[in-house]
Amino acid sequence: MIIEFLALTFGLHILLVNLAIGLSTVIPLMKRAGEKSGNDELILTSRKLMKFYAATYGLGGVLGTAFTVFLLSFYPGFIGLAGNIAFVPFAISILLICLHFISIVVYWYGWDRLSKNTHFLVGLCMMTSAILIPLGFRAIFGFLNAPIGLELQPKLHLNTIQALMNPTFLVLYPKSIFASYTLTFFILSAFLSKNKELSIKFAKYGLVTLLITVLLGVAYAETLRVISPYKFANALGFIFSMHAEYNISWLFIFKIIFVVIQFIAAILYLRSRKSLAAKVAGVSAMISVVSGELLNALSQYPMLVANVSGLPSNVVKQLENILNMAKPNPLTTMNSLYAITLAFLIPLLICFALLMYMVSKD
Amino acid sequence: MNWVSYPAFADRLLSMIGIEVHWIILQYILGLPLMAVIAEIVWLKTKDEKWLKISKTIAKGFIMVFAVGAAMGTAAEFGLVLLWPNLTEIAGKYIYFPLYAEIFAFMMEVVFIYMYYYGWGRLPEKVHVLVGTLALIGAWFSATMIVSVNCYMQAPTGILLGSYAKSFPKLTLYVPNSIVSALNVTALQLAGMDVLGKTGNSVIVAMPSKIVKVIVADAISGKPLSKSILWSVLTSSAKTKLANVSTMAILDAIMLNTVKHIGVYTITFKSPVFVPSVLHAVGSGIVVSAFTVMAFFGYSAYKRKSEHAKLGYKYGVLFSLVSIIYQGFVSGHEMGVAVAEWNREKFAAILYGSPPFVEKIEYTLAGVKNYISYNQIPLWLRPPTIIHWLYYTKITLAVLLGLSTLILAYFLFIKKRYVYSKYFLILPLIAQLVSFLGWAVREIGRKPWTIYGIMDVKTAHTINPPPLWVDFLVEAYFIGLLIVLCYAVYRFLWKAGEVKA
Numbered sequence: 080m081i082i083e084f085l086a087l088t089f090g091l092h093i094l095l096v097n098l099a100i101g102l103s104t105v106i107p108l109m110k111r112a113g114e115k116s117g118n119d120e121l122i123l124t125s126r127k128l129m130k131f132y133a134a135t136y137g138l139g140g141v142l143g144t145a146f147t148v149f150l151l152s153f154y155p156g157f158i159g160l161a162g163n164i165a166f167v168p169f170a171i172s173i174l175l176i177c178l179h180f181i182s183i184v185v186y187w188y189g190w191d192r193l194s195k196n197t198h199f200l201v202g203l204c205m206m207t208s209a210i211l212i213p214l215g216f217r218a219i220f221g222f223l224n225a226p227i228g229l230e231l232q233p234k235l236h237l238n239t240i241q242a243l244m245n246p247t248f249l250v251l252y253p254k255s256i257f258a259s260y261t262l263t264f265f266i267l268s269a270f271l272s273k274n275k276e277l278s279i280k281f282a283k284y285g286l287v288t289l290l291i292t293v294l295l296g297v298a299y300a301e302t303l304r305v306i307s308p309y310k311f312a313n314a315l316g317f318i319f320s321m322h323a324e325y326n327i328s329w330l331f332i333f334k335i336i337f338v339v340i341q342f343i344a345a346i347l348y349l350r351s352r353k354s355l356a357a358k359v360a361g362v363s364a365m366i367s368v369v370s371g372e373l374l375n376a377l378s379q380y381p382m383l384v385a386n387v388s389g390l391p392s393n394v395v396k397q398l399e400n401i402l403n404m405a406k407p408n409p410l411t412t413m414n415s416l417y418a419i420t421l422a423f424l425i426p427l428l429i430c431f432a433l434l435m436y437m438v439s440k441d
Numbered sequence: 442m443n444w445v446s447y448p449a450f451a452d453r454l455l456s457m458i459g460i461e462v463h464w465i466i467l468q469y470i471l472g473l474p475l476m477a478v479i480a481e482i483v484w485l486k487t488k489d490e491k492w493l494k495i496s497k498t499i500a501k502g503f504i505m506v507f508a509v510g511a512a513m514g515t516a517a518e519f520g521l522v523l524l525w526p527n528l529t530e531i532a533g534k535y536i537y538f539p540l541y542a543e544i545f546a547f548m549m550e551v552v553f554i555y556m557y558y559y560g561w562g563r564l565p566e567k568v569h570v571l572v573g574t575l576a577l578i579g580a581w582f583s584a585t586m587i588v589s590v591n592c593y594m595q596a597p598t599g600i601l602l603g604s605y606a607k608s609f610p611k612l613t614l615y616v617p618n619s620i621v622s623a624l625n626v627t628a629l630q631l632a633g634m635d636v637l638g639k640t641g642n643s644v645i646v647a648m649p650s651k652i653v654k655v656i657v658a659d660a661i662s663g664k665p666l667s668k669s670i671l672w673s674v675l676t677s678s679a680k681t682k683l684a685n686v687s688t689m690a691i692l693d694a695i696m697l698n699t700v701k702h703i704g705v706y707t708i709t710f711k712s713p714v715f716v717p718s719v720l721h722a723v724g725s726g727i728v729v730s731a732f733t734v735m736a737f738f739g740y741s742a743y744k745r746k747s748e749h750a751k752l753g754y755k756y757g758v759l760f761s762l763v764s765i766i767y768q769g770f771v772s773g774h775e776m777g778v779a780v781a782e783w784n785r786e787k788f789a790a791i792l793y794g795s796p797p798f799v800e801k802i803e804y805t806l807a808g809v810k811n812y813i814s815y816n817q818i819p820l821w822l823r824p825p826t827i828i829h830w831l832y833y834t835k836i837t838l839a840v841l842l843g844l845s846t847l848i849l850a851y852f853l854f855i856k857k858r859y860v861y862s863k864y865f866l867i868l869p870l871i872a873q874l875v876s877f878l879g880w881a882v883r884e885i886g887r888k889p890w891t892i893y894g895i896m897d898v899k900t901a902h903t904i905n906p907p908p909l910w911v912d913f914l915v916e917a918y919f920i921g922l923l924i925v926l927c928y929a930v931y932r933f934l935w936k937a938g939e940v941k942a
Binding site: 136137138141143160413424437 | 505507508509511512513514515516518519520522523524525526527529530531532533534535537538540541542543544545547548549551552553555556558559560563663687697700701705706903904905907911915918919922925926929932933934
């Protein structure tokens with residue numbers, strides 16, 4: 080159940096934060112475009128989107144915190160190790176989260192109260208912080224692919240510059256941003272299907288960013304093949320007939336199917352203008368982003384750091400238990416804990432769905 | 442002893458500022474939903490629209506600050522992970538449950554606080570009140586979980602106090618029989634360990650904290666048993682078998698067994714200071730909220746003379762009066778008794794330098810007969826004496842707050858006169874300061890420990906602390922964010938004075 084809880088919270092978190100990155104970009108730019116062109120409908124649409132975002136961004140954050148606390152409870156040694164070495168990447172993300180949250184508050188409550196230029200500047204702050212938040216977290220993901228930058232002398236520490244030069248990070252970060260845009264554009268294309276002009280525009284944007292994401296995805300796979308072969312073999316080594324310790328390639332195929340579906344659905348929508356096609360593209364984008372993230376996270380199972388071959392054997396032996404997902408904290412393996420978790424999670428997620436429905440109904 | 446002289450001062454200061462910014466904001470989430478829901482219930486009963494307006498204005502206040510408070514909570518959480526990773530690891534291993542459950546509380550807050558705001562006019566009235574109540578329960582639930590962890594750090598479940606000459610304080614541990622058989626029990630007893638009893642699979646012992654803290658430090662630093670303090674108390678046959686076993690493995694075996702016996706889900710709630718601490722922390726949130734509401738509506742009434750603002754002011758004064766009486770005479774008193782009984786060193790440091798008659802009064806009020814003075818505490822257990830000044834500044838300001846509320850209430854309810862001055866805006870700031878000082882006494886007074894009797898500050902600290910300039914920049918950043926938030930509230934809520942929900 081531990082992996083299922085981690086996957087659930089992480090999957091929902093990823094869905095909401097991908098939407099957050101996209102909306103934080105679209106909202107201020109759309110409002111600005113409306114102001115410049117005198118198009119009130121753009122401004123009104125931007126406001127509606129902001130209202131939705133202001134009501135729901137908190138849960139994305141809370142699910143991220145939930146994921147961290149679950150990790151802390153299930154794998155406390157891993158969090159202890161990460162805390163001791165990863166100050167800079169975590170600090171980058173956390174400080175930007177604070178900035179992002181306050182810029183949301185000022186942007187939402189400053190609507191019509193701040194001057195247009197000041198309001199736009201706050202919007203740019205909201206956008207930039209959202210784009211930069213994943214920088215630190217993705218650096219951690221890169222580290223989990225292969226611990227580049229980990230140095231043992233004079234004491235265990237992380238060489239931040241080297242860590243930021245990790246090839247998997249350098250590709251994964253822009254891929255994540257473009258995937259966020261693809262998801263948001265297709266969802267907006269479906270959500271705004273009554274405004275055909277805008278909806279078509281978002282579908283076109285979505286297609287472009289989808290193509291870029293796919294290209295970056297191929298590059299990411301190649302970096303994994305080179306520096307994290309264990310993970311590569313688990314995720315998609317079947318293509319190259321590689322031996323997989325924990326074969327999860329079915330998730331890769333699942334993801335690819337939905338990438339293809341969103342591509343076809345978006346093309347169909349541009350040709351036929353039928354809103355069903357836009358909805359299919361939006362839903363497929365959500366499924367492919369979540370499945371892609373889960374594929375990335377789980378393909379290194381049971382190791383929390385996928386490739387430790389560069390570390391001395393005595394260090395690997397010392398970290399063996401800490402970095403093994405199959406060896407959780409013994410106090411967390413009780414069925415009663417899972418029952419408590421489900422008893423809280425299920426009604427709370429239902430209430431959240433109700434909140435989303437209430438806000439999107441306006 | 443000087444507060445600065447304890448280890449990791451710069452990182453302690455950074456943690457203090459980060460957590461305090463979070464605490465400044467989250468107190469409104471503990472108090473304002475209560476005030477908003479009560480005002481809404483009064484509106485439902487009386488159908489007086491002024492109460493609805495009061496409720497909406499208060500709700501808008503906590504909606505505005507909630508998100509930033511939550512973000513600062515995340516920052517505080519990661520601050521603990523990054524600056525005190527060894528504390529976080531130990532907490533995650535042995536007392537994870539309240540942190541785990543707090544996530545559900547946090548989710549309750551996020552869902553129901555926004556539903557309360559967006560549900561106005563969309564949900565049936567009684568359902569709306571229920572949603573507000575659930576938001577309030579979420580906030581108090583969250584506070585209870587976090588405070589319980591802090592209580593374990595102040596007075597862990599199983600801590601035993603007694604004469605320093607007999608090696609107290611000691612921690613109750615359930616040592617598995619397999620480990621007992623490897624230990625030279627006589628040597629441990631000579632070092633101050635007491636055998637308290639037995640269970641089916643373990644021996645219950647009272648282990649001196651001076652030994653526990655070294656075992657924990659050895660375990661955290663990755664020492665094998667052959668280099669740990671335990672080496673000297675292993676039997677010779679165990680030495681040949683266990684030399685390369687990690688101290689952490691032994692610590693884990695003892696602590697996990699102890700937690701299982703005490704209660705995996707309940708261990709932090711059994712801390713002897715848990716109940717008064719929760720009552721006092723939630724009370725603090727209510728006091729700060731009440732004074733802020735009083736100042737806001739008072740200012741609004743003073744500027745605009747509107748009837749709903751005058752009623753809101755009355756509501757704020759009444760709430761302030763009741764809450765500060767509760768905080769001072771009920772929860773504050775209970776907290777003081779708990780500190781005197783379970784945090785003896787802290788209490789002695791609070792009284793350090795006080796005239797003997799004050800010391801006597803404080804101990805009499807706390808009901809403690811056999812007390813110690815600061816100079817009787819062994820050097821390695823002494824907390825910083827700065828808490829003496831912090832405590833008495835807090836008490837003085839709290840008394841001033843109480844008196845000013847009493848005067849305002851006298852004029853308002855007895856003389857039926859509306860009294861207000863723009864200088865009253867300082868009252869919520871003083872309430873915040875009192876709350877900060879109380880928290881500072883609690884946290885600074887725990888030094889030299891991070892978890893009393895178990896882990897000291899040095900052991901909890903990261904092996905890679907950030908440079909000083911980074912500490913300084915992050916502190917400035919947090920304070921800057923707080924200033925921006927205060928300005929946003931002032932500009933969009935306080936100055937506007939009217940609700941546009």
